[in-house]
Amino acid sequence: MLQPQAHISAQECERGIRFLMIDAAAATAIGALNSGVVLLALALHIGASTIAIGYLAAIPLLTQVLQAPMVKLVERVRRRKLLSVSGVFIARLALPIYAAVPFIPSRRVATIVLLCAALLHYGVNAASACSWNSWIRDLVPADRLGHFSSRRGLYGTIVSAGATVTAAVALGWAQGSETIGDRIFSALYIAGFIFGLISAAALAQVPEPVMAAESVGAPLHRLLWEPLRHANFRKLLRYVASWQFAVNLATPFFTVYFVRALGFSMSFVLMLTVISQLANVAFVRQWGRLSDRFTNKSTLAVASPLYLLCVAAMAFASDVPGDTARATYLILLHIVMGASGAGVGLAAGNIVMKLSPSGAATSFMATNALVSALAAGSAPIVGGWAADFFARRRLELSLNWFSPSGVEQLLGITFSHWEFFFLLSALLGLYSLHRLSAIEEPGAVERREVVQHIFTSARRTLRNASSVAGLRLAVTFPGGELIKLRERAPLLLENLFEDEKRVAAAPPRSAALAKLLGSAFEQPANDADFEDLLKRLDHAA
Known part of the structure; x- marks a missing residue:
């Protein structure tokens, strides 16, 4: 059943694609019910420390580097379906472990088990992604790949919407009592495990073409090292690394800040995540048009500072009076963050492709993905330790007016713990803007021209009141393409x-x-x- 096939008929290919849609729906349900905000909510529920949350946020990013050595394993074993199906099944064995975590009496032991389960879940998933990408690229005809990806994305979006609403309602119930919370978190991860079994069973029904005949390929380490010899690409990697580190130093802890410092519920935090994702999807096409017209570097020069401004503005959320006004403030910030994040993600991915020499884009993308994963993954670990450092420190800025009648405070600002931490993250992000200025991209224009065009487009959009469709952008390690590059x-x-x-x-x-x-x-x-x-x-x- 898991053996490669020398010949796959058109009917077998169509049947395999249908099962891939089932796999997409089930896998997306797992992501909505068990990952992201829900996983951080579980960590908060069991009382995990800030340092532990930093490690938890770093695991999904750092485990991406496992895809590089998996390229060699796929080429040696040459059974991509076996590696993919067994990999996703083993990875999803972590979900029942998650389900048992709330019932572990010791907080320290529960935290350790949670981290180990996350390592198993994300690590094996990342390792199996390489074989999956190569397998599906060979199965789906090239002229249908775009249609296949759009259908798979549509199925995932529909299921994700329903699963996200379910998770939001469940997290609202979990706020009632610790006992009810234990049961709800356990039920969410048991449901995720059931979806995981459905996903693995559907994936096992998809046929696998036999890999191309073995050939002497370029050494993997050479493919990943070659981009570092390109001076302009090294400048891009410095920008990417500094940007990923600065942003991921703070953003993984927004959930902790909203719940522990501002007192919002996990349902509200999950709603903020959805709002940010919707804004990302809504604006990605507009950013694509800007990058085509003004180049990617110019687009990054606008989107990156806008995102950093939102990170810095997060430090002032506690100063907004009233829960309603504070919630509105956070919603607006997440809309801007989602919109600007779409521009950063799209332009950063495009500029990697543009600065890659013809025929070598895959190796450049792989090196960029590894550098991004290391920088982004190390940031939450440093952030977890730094947050505890800032918890015992405070910065006060005040402007006072002294008169014969007394002292009147005109302006008073206090930064402590998370506020100080978010400002530091934004300041570090300014260094990434300096690294961006060193990149050479043909056709770059002044930032004010891009800003002027944005305002013009915004006025036109408001007048037309038209809905803007978008794409879900994801930058991943191109393991499947790297296998092909090594061969050809x-x-x-x-x-x-x-x-x-x-x-x-x-x-x-x-x-x-x-x-x-x-x-x-x-x-x-x-x-x-x-x-x-x-x-x-x-x-x-």
């Missing part, structure tokens, strides 16, 4: 940067000839294109 282009990356140096140092005429010679190795579309190439080569010579 072992020599390309080996000589890539040496060729660039020779062309750059050559006289203009030689550089033009070298560029034409490089295009000669590509497959001409037809005879006319081939004849045109010969004429251009003859003219350049």
Whole structure:
């Protein structure tokens, strides 16, 4: 049942795609019921420390690096379906462990078990993602891949909406008493485990094509190291690493801040997450148009400061009087954060592709994903320790007016614990903007031009009152594509940067000839294109 097939008929392929839709719906339900805010809510419910929450937030990010060594395992075993199905099944064995955590009497033991379950869940999931990506890329025809991805995303969105509402209602009930909370969290993770079994069973019904014949590929470490030899790409990696560290230093702890410091319920926090995601989806297409018109660097120069401003503004939430006004303030912040986050995610992904040499984009994306995962994963760990440091410190700023009748305070601001911590995160983010300015991207324009265009588009949108469709953007490690790259282009990356140096140092005429010679190795579309190439080569010579 888990064996690869030498031949897959059209009917078998269609049947496999239908089962992949079932897998998508079940897997999305697990994410909505058991991950993200719900997992942090469980940690808060059992009384986990801030440091433990930092580790919990880091695990999903750091485990992404496991996909790199899995490339070698997939190529050696050459049974992607077996690796994927067994991987997702083992990963979802963590869900019953989650379900038992609320009933462990010792808070310390419960926290350790929770962290171990998260390592099992996210670690094995990340490792199996590499084989899944390669498998599905070979199964689904290239001309149907876009339609397949959109359908799978639609199924996931519908299920996620229902599961999110269910989780919100359940988390509201869990606030009533500790005993009821124990049962509700346990029920959520048992339900997730049932969906996990459905997902694994559906995935087992999907056929797997036999992998291409083994060939001597480019060494994996060479593929991942080559991008670091590109000076401009190193500048991009410095920006990505500094940005991911600064943002993930604070954002994983927003939930802790909302619940413990501001006193909001977990249902409200989950609603904020949904609002932010909706804003992200609604604005991603507009950011795409901006990046096409003004380049990705210019888009990042606007979206990144806007996001950092929201992080800094989070420090003033406790100063807003009244629960209703404070809730409105947080909702507005999450709308802006979701919208600006869409711009950062889209432009950052696009600029990686744009700065990658032709034919080597996959290795550049893989290196970028590993650097991002390490920077983003280490930030919550540092943040967990730093939050406890700031808990015992306070910064006060006051502006007083002294007169014969007494002293009148004109302005008084106090930053303590989380407020101080969020401001520090925003300040560190300013360094990432400095790193962004060093990146060279053709066609970059001044920030004020982008801002002016945003305001113009916003006025037009308000006048038209039109709904804006969007895409769910996710940046992941391209394990499946990296396997293909190792098979089909072992020599390309080996000589890539040496060729660039020779062309750059050559006289203009030689550089033009070298560029034409490089295009000669590509497959001409037809005879006319081939004849045109010969004429251009003859003219350049």
